[in-house]
């Protein structure tokens with residue numbers, strides 16, 4: 575196995591993620607086979623790529639020749655056998671375990687024994703998908719973020735059966751696509767979708783307690799915290815259906831740990847069809863001419879909100895290290911490059927003082943007596959020993 579720029583790449587599923595991944599692979603010089611069951615979807619994928627790439631010409635970022643070459647290197651097909659000569663194949667089809675298993679069963683009978691097979695799954699375990707493979711050692715998770723061509727981060731997830739060799743080759747291969755890779759254990763939410771949960775969950779909790787409205791919480795996180803978007807704006811953008819589903823799945827997969835408990839407020843929004851920007855109504859009103867409430871710019875209240883959410887995020891980041899999900903470096907890289915956080919959470923904790931974070935968590939735990947607020951043991955150890963995460 576030696577993957578380089580001449581490698582033929584296969585992308586399965588020409589939806590949002592598959593189309594973006596095919597664009598990246600082709601832009602980096604690979605010839606790409608992009609397969610989908612639906613000919614209509616292949617047509618839409620091609621049209622959307624043409625539109626995106628033509629915009630690059632208009633902006634002077636690419637020449638017409640470059641764009642023509644990128645498009646020509648992608649072979650759109652609804653015949654899976656066209657992936658036969660692909661040495662690296664990544665799947666980005668519907669998030670359904672039995673459908674993914676069926677696909678990999680078929681795919682393995684088509685590609686060579688030495689090719690690497692990957693899944694872009696967000697919520698299924700790599701172990702469960704790999705169970706259908708004859709050679710599971712060449713299979714792993716390669717998790718891109720939306721929009722794939724713009725987001726720098728790719729989480730690499732070796733499963734229980736993945737060989738070190740396949741992991742190393744894949745990391746180098748993806749790094750050649752100018753991506754930042756981090757390695758995560760095959761556990762629910764990997765790094766980003768696990769560590770980011772309190773950004774939404776604690777914001778919703780503060781809202782439900784009536785401490786502040788959505789506009790004020792968003793203002794606190796942006797103005798005082800430096801986040802690009804507030805939690806409510808971001809949930810409206812992602813779509814409450816999608817965001818709630820991730821929270822619910824992480825909660826269930828963690829055997830109902832109260833740290834990840836979903837919110838009734840968000841559930842009701844989903845049930846009512848208030849899915850956010852895409853339906854015109856979420857926490858904010860996006861319909862023409864609508865007015866949204868102004869935040870309460872009270873600095874004391876804002877600091878309280880920001881400090882509570884940030885402490886929860888740092889506590890969660892500490893847990894990912896404590897449970898050996900990823901290294902300190904990778905947890906910080908993941909949040910900066912996968913969800914555009916202004917700083918790595920553990921570096922942020924070091925900066926504001928880990929004892930401050932621990933005090934904040936302990937105060938919440940004393941106040942609420944809920945397991946949700948338990949301070950992470952690694953955070954406690956660091957404070958006890960006078961250490962930082964980045965020592």
Ligand code: NAI
Pocket residue numbers: 586587588589590591592609610611612615665666667668669673677694695696697717718719720
């Ligand atoms: P999508 O719904 O936009 O695209 C899925 C595509 O798969 C569709 O074009 C559909 O026709 C095709 N498809 C369905 N069954 C198929 C089969 N048996 N064989 C071939 N093609 C098939 O979905 P999206 O959002 O691109 O997600 C794809 C995968 O990527 C999922 O596993 C999802 O969890 C994951 N993911 C999604 C992210 C997102 O923000 N949308 C982010 C990271 C991962």
